[in-house]
Amino acid sequence: MTNLLSASVEVFYAPFTGEARPATAEQPMVQSVRRILQEELGVEMWLAEPGRRPLSEESVAELREICRATTLPVTAHTGIERWNPEALRAEIRIGADIGIRQLVIHRTTLGLNAPDFPAIAELAGEAADLGITLALENSTAGMTVIRPALEAVPTLALCLDTGHAGISMWRDGMSPAAIIAAWADRLVEVHLSDNDGAHDLHVLPGAGRLDWSALLPALHGLPAHVVQCLELNAPADPLAALRAGRAFLR
Numbered sequence: 001m002t003n004l005l006s007a008s009v010e011v012f013y014a015p016f017t018g019e020a021r022p023a024t025a026e027q028p029m030v031q032s033v034r035r036i037l038q039e040e041l042g043v044e045m046w047l048a049e050p051g052r053r054p055l056s057e058e059s060v061a062e063l064r065e066i067c068r069a070t071t072l073p074v075t076a077h078t079g080i081e082r083w084n085p086e087a088l089r090a091e092i093r094i095g096a097d098i099g100i101r102q103l104v105i106h107r108t109t110l111g112l113n114a115p116d117f118p119a120i121a122e123l124a125g126e127a128a129d130l131g132i133t134l135a136l137e138n139s140t141a142g143m144t145v146i147r148p149a150l151e152a153v154p155t156l157a158l159c160l161d162t163g164h165a166g167i168s169m170w171r172d173g174m175s176p177a178a179i180i181a182a183w184a185d186r187l188v189e190v191h192l193s194d195n196d197g198a199h200d201l202h203v204l205p206g207a208g209r210l211d212w213s214a215l216l217p218a219l220h221g222l223p224a225h226v227v228q229c230l231e232l233n234a235p236a237d238p239l240a241a242l243r244a245g246r247a248f249l250r
Contacts, residue, residue: 005246006042006073006229008191009033010202011238013050022235026050030062033074037066039242042073044104044229047094052079060097067099073227075102075189083111085123092123096130102188102227103127104135104159107146117152124155135159135189140200142168143179150186158183161191161231163200166210170197176210177218190219191231192249202233204241205248212248219249 009032012024024032029049036043045063048055055063067074076095080087088109095103110120124134136146137159150156160183165176180187194208195201206212219228228249234241 004042004073004224004227005249006044006075006227007036007039007242007245008044008077008229008231009036009046011230011232011234011241014202014233014235022238024235024238028059029055030059030066033063033066035239036242037070037072039239040072041242041246042075042227042229044075044077044227044231045100046079047076047091047098047100048079055094060094063098074100075104075227075229076100077104078106078109081106081108083109083116085119088123089126092127092130092132095132101131102133102135102157104137104189104191106137107139107141107149110136110149112145112149115149115152117149120149121153121155124153128155133157133188137161137191138164138168138179140164140167142172143174143183144172150183156186157188158186159189159191160187161193162205162210162215163191163193163195163202163231166195166197166208167200175214177214180218180222184222187222187226189227189229190222191229192245193231193233202231204232204234204245205230216249
């Protein structure tokens with residue numbers, strides 16, 4: 001595992017239905033980012049506070065200084081879940097101000113149910129001009145849903161979510177390792193979690209049905225620039241989960 005192992009702030013915020021509300025549910029984004037970096041992990045932040053409240057100018061300034069001070073990877077994940085070009089532009093500008101170089105987006109972010117590829121290409125180009133790569137994440141529906149966008153817009157990169165692929169592979173046969181092999185030239189980030197093959201549980205790698213005997217060698221063979229990000233649901237003890245995930249992936 002390279003020094004580009006990272007972790008999502010989701011670990012502090014995201015219980016699933018029926019679970020207790022985590023004690024860190026209202027923890028400011030700046031504090032979450034600092035706590036992960038203190039574990040000597042990179043971090044994937046949200047460009048908003050918990051509850052999708054806007055970041056204050058003070059928080060943006062603090063996050064900017066954090067980015068400048070660390071050599072670990074700092075990326076971001078969108079909070080926009082529908083096609084809203086102006087909202088996405090605003091989020092890209094915030095990310096650029098902070099110093100983010102990579103923004104993970106969903107198929108819904110780009111409106112891929114009825115895509116406007118020229119408009120998507122324009123947005124991806126604007127992001128690139130600000131130094132930000134838009135990384136389109138695979139969904140539980142499989143690669144077939146996002147492949148047209150990746151083919152139509154060369155400036156879009158790929159974020160592989162292993163948990164999503166662990167669900168979609170039972171329909172399309174594309175395991176996470178197979179996606180890495182097929183899309184290595186577009187891959188800039190991997191979200192690392194496990195599940196039962198049916199539900200997107202975001203449990204620790206090795207705690208579900210994914211074949212890590214095949215996936216770990218594929219991960220270890222990735223180029224150094226590909227960020228590998230633990231994206232876990234562990235409200236009971238977030239930092240212990242991150243440490244366990246890092247130990248498993250070594």
